[in-house]
Amino acid sequence: MFSDAWGNYKNILCVRLDNMGDVLMSQPAIRALKQSALGRQITLLTSSAGATVAPFIREVDAIISFDVPWVKTDEINGEQQLLALADKLRSRRFDAAAIFTSYSQNPLPAAMLCYQAGIKAVLGYCRENPYQLISHWLPDKEPLDYIVHEVRRQLELVETVGGATSDTALSLQVSEESRQTIQAKLVALGIRTDKQWLVLHAGVSEEKRRYPADEYITACRSLMEQGHKVVLTGSSSERSYVGEIAHRLGDGAVNLAGELSVAELIALIAAAPVLISNNTGPVHIAAAVGTPVVVLYAKTNPQHTPWKVVNRVLYFEVRPELRTKNRLLQSFPEVSAPRASPQAITTAVNELVRDELCESE
Secondary structure, three states: OOOHHHHHOOEEEEEEOOOHHHHHHHHHHHHHHHHOOOOOEEEEEEOHHHHOOHHHOOOOOEEEEOOOOOOOOOOOOOHHHHHHHHHHHHHOOOOEEEEOOOOOOOOHHHHHHHHHOOOOEEEEEEOOOOHHHOOEEEEOOOOOOOOOOHHHHHHHHHHOOOOOOOOOOOOOOOOHHHHHHHHHHHHHOOOOOOOOEEEEEOOOOOHHHOOOHHHHHHHHHHHHHOOOEEEEEOOHHHHHHHHHHHHHHHHHEEEOOOOOOHHHHHHHHHHOOOEEEEOOHHHHHHHHHOOOEEEEEEOOOOOOOOOOOOEEEEEEOOOHHHOOOOHHHOOOOOOOOOEOOHHHHHHHHHHHHHHHHHHHO
16 A cells, blocks of 8 residues: 555564553554565554563564553653653654554654654555545544454554464463462462362452443352452552452452462463453453453443453443543444353353363363
8 A cells, every 4th residue: 555665664563552451452453564575673662561561562663661641651751751762762763663552542642752853654544635644544434434353453464564474373481480370379378279269350440341340240249159269469559458358258369469460470371271351451360371351341341342252241231320421432444242241250260161171072
């Protein structure tokens, strides 16, 4: 679609400024860029949250972490830090930049940052003509004309500049040290990996995407009656919330919220027979390590379902007072069934575990 000049660009900046899961869903597109030119170097500009998972993505050669003011964050970076970031990017002398955004995000602030950094070749989606800010512009037709999965969206973007790969799966590197650390933790906690157990990630960065704790507890009690042990995970800020769930579940549950590094969380999910989670980063970690996942999916972004992994998606409504003000996300166009419930969670886990046992026999 565009000129062949991108084939000669060796120093590429990839921009993904939101969350861990969004970075992971951009990985196949980053891989396509990486593989499409010999000796190409990829630098990822991402948020502090995105930067936690980026070291485990083999296609990324360098990481620049910065929390920009146009993406929701608890960090505060002012105008002077933003200007300093532009200078830092300029000093790296990038040949081109690819801006990855979901359809509900505006690429123009990131494009302006690239403009200030002197990056002339910029690839990205945009609803209106960005003129000099995005030289390789794809008119954004989502969600008004159609919706595709987030992974597919980014792959289609880089295809326009020759980015192609036969491997479109998510993938994370899991170190042997992390695997051994997690195995030792599980043994110490009385979790036998040859018996029934699972991981529950009950926390999430946005309250609107948090499935009710009471319903998680009801589902887990049913699964525990069937012999499952439950390992709960979460960030350090979620430790109290997750701890209350663990307390109510009793002896069959252990709380690791706030105790795991990202490397250890990846290794834990990789070891687990199944993950139960809200629609958040660990779902995409599960996809990257091949762990079956049951996702409690708030009716928000319909294009973020698990990618190329065995899964069950169970939908629930967002409470009216928590619904987004973004008009592009105020309707949920996809089929929103089956509905989430404790019984649906229990059934989904049993189906996934049974299917995995059948495949291993």
